[in-house]
Amino acid sequence: MKEKIMNGLLSAAGVMQTQRHLAAIKNAFMSLLPIIIIGSFCTLFSNVICSTTPGFLSLANVPGLGFLGKLNPMFVAANYGTMNFIAIGCVILIAMELGEHYGIKDKALPVVALGAYISLCAFSASGKAVDGSEVVVTNVLARMYTNAQGLFVGMFASVGATEVYCRLVKSGKFEIHMPDSVPSNVARSFTILFPSLITILIVSGIGMVFEMITGMSLFNAIIAFIQKPLSNILTSFPGYITLIFITTLLWTFGIHGTQVTKAVYEPILLAAFAENEAAYAAGAPIPNIINTPFMSCFSTVTGAGITGGLIIAIMIFSKRDDFKAIAKLAIPCALFNINEPIIFGLPVVMNPIMAIPFMIAPAVSATFAYLMTNLGFAGRMVVNAPWTTPPGLMAFLCSGGSIGAAVTQILCILLAFVVYIPFVLASNRQRIETEE
Incomplete structure (x- = not known):
């Protein structure tokens, strides 16, 4: 009995360590760690060193050190450029890691995966104006799609897009062959043109059909039915x-x-x-x-x-x-x-x-x-x-x-x-x- 349990654990752990999607996700987050640490410390410096908010425990509020407050915009901007874009970094890095597993090292792959993910996001945001009225801003990407809230959807989109892209490229059925006189980098762009197009349209089409059938965007559905329940479980004490x-x-x-x-x-x-x-x-x-x-x-x-x-x-x-x-x-x-x-x-x-x-x-x-x-x-x-x-x-x-x-x-x-x-x-x- 003991040996069966041991063998079962070893087998399950081996599968999780070698499973290509989980390995790509794990390696992507390991690569993201420096960015996360940078963003975290920028927040710490902004609040503990540079904050000039009255009554706030900060070095900038100490007499003679008020000049530190002038550095605050730098740390706020650096934090926004790191912590508020980790979903984007996650999409790119997962595509690169999974692509390497398939032997595909096209520089276009992470961009295709990112395009596929963005196609699942809304391009407008609503909010309240100064007078309290509701306003809708179009042609914008809300922060929820780029920060940690978008991580789960980004993971699914990146994995799905990469799987489709790699299979299309390796099949060789959608290549556009250029004359030998065309430079190799230009020829490669045409070789991956149709795989890139088909990949983005497939992901975007799935999102469109899902919303037509359910009345809910695929992004919101994944958050509501997968991310939030899983979050409630893992962030609960039991x-x-x-x-x-x-x-x-x-x-x-x-x-x-x-x-x-x-x-x-x-x-x-x-x-x-x-x-x-x-x-x-x-x-x-x-x-x-x-x-x-x-x-x-x-x-x-x-x-x-x-x-x-x-x-x-x-x-x-x-x-x-x-x-x-x-x-x-x-x-x-x-x-x-x-x-x-x-x-x-x-x-x-x-x-x-x-x-x-x-x-x-x-x-x-x-x-x-x-x-x-x-x-x-x-x-x-x-x-x-x-x-x-x-x-x-x-x-x-x-x-x-x-x-x-x-x-x-x-x-x-x-x-x-x-x-x-x-x-x-x-x-x-x-x-x-x-x-x-």
Whole structure:
């Protein structure tokens, strides 16, 4: 029975890691990470350094530092150019990643995918004028189509358009052959002309037919029936804890659980973070507790399984020289949230004694952090700091300067330490019995 479960997990994880669409989505988000971090820190600088809003905690409000307020437009513009266009970047990068899988490296492919996605968006936006009357502006693209709200639709459109385009190009049935005297780059443009045209028309046509039949745009339907329900599940406390258990369970079998499940949870948690970041920039209440930096701060701090707590427990309670030697080597890595030395060196992988606390510690930590955030002791996450940022500093930055969040993150590591203690003591006993 145990072997069947293990084989089932390995098989499922292998499929998720090698499945071309999930791999393309995962790699695209990894490429987007620098842009997300830049946008996050621009928001932080805009609010903490350059804001001149009266009563706002900002360096620009300190006497003699008012000149910092003049830099604010630069950070606001940089934030808009990054965080408010991540859906566009996602569409382009997914098309490039998936195209490479098929051996198609046409520079036109990501543009075709982007055109297909834009064809599903509305080209007008409504709002209220100064006098309170409703106005409709045409020939514009609303921000909801370019920011994190459009991520899910962008993913589907990019994958669908790329699949159609690559199949048409590889079939060779729609090529326009030019004379040999025509330069190769010009000839290639005509070769992919009809595949590009057909791809965009297919996606656009699907959107048109869907709206004619249902009276709802395909964009709004995907958000209403897929993105929002999935978001409600993963950003709820039970759904998030389930996600943590799945990722750590995969880790215990030697599979990088975070990377395997990333393509599923990343768009949802990133969208929740983007809502927080936008609210923080606008000075509005922060809506979401669970999001991407919440996971980094309270579920994977010092590495998956919060193995920083295991290292502390080993250094204090372990009587095994082999454990202590590995723990000492792992300390510098743990400070930057890297834990492969302890996972594969101790090992935690395929180790029943260490696998149990490895799965329990992140759940306990996330529960405690969720409670502290809900009580208002820890600030909600509004900045996506690099995942290698040391503990304490990471939570302080991600929360926009909340001391309570930094304290909570340190306490989470200590809670993990408490969880690991009985199992470290059990490993002492196991070593003695083995030697006997």
